[in-house]
Amino acid sequence: MSRVLGRAKRADFGRKELKSKGSTLPCQRMYWKNRRVKVEIGVGKGKSHRDQRHDLKKKVELREAQREVARFNRQ
Template sequence: MSNEIANNRKARRDFHIGDTYEAGVELKGTEVKSVRAGKVNIADAFARPEGGQIFLYGCHIQPWETAGAFFQHESRRPRRLLLHKKEIEALEHALQAKGSTLPCLRMYWKNGRVKVELGVGKGKSHTDQRHDLKKRVELREAQREVARFNRQ
């Protein structure tokens, strides 16, 4: 069983990621079953502090098919993240800067528990995104040339 549950590749494309934090996720029983089945989408997931706690929004966990209506969970409900008090205060302080956000980078298993990696991000402009793409293309071409040279 792979440790990686879901990965948000759009987050690193759209944001300059600074510090990263690991947080536990408070889940219901049917949510854990859906996560084990890999039915998670974190493409639009982000975290926000509220009342001294951090909540995860936009994380879509599909309802479990065989659960009854009483035990079923909402697919996009806000989920509380489990962090130490000092980490919560540091995140609240980091989000005071204009344009800062807290996107969810990936979701994974660690010691039988679901963890989320959050990154303090600042939005990229379209020119920054184009610059990153150009840098990747140049690096790929240089690697091809080195490989071609080594083959000869």
């Protein structure tokens, strides 16, 4: 991990963030610079349970609406 981030201080920061519950270090961007691969890493937290239910509800409503449109177009 310290190799990817380049500096030991940055690696320690990443380790501390990962220890907190629900945190991840997703790769934001990868690019080449002077024959080396640079990786930008961000800190992310997962969705709350409420947000997950909200998104699921939106998906179900959209799916039902698409079914109705498809059924209407068949007739």
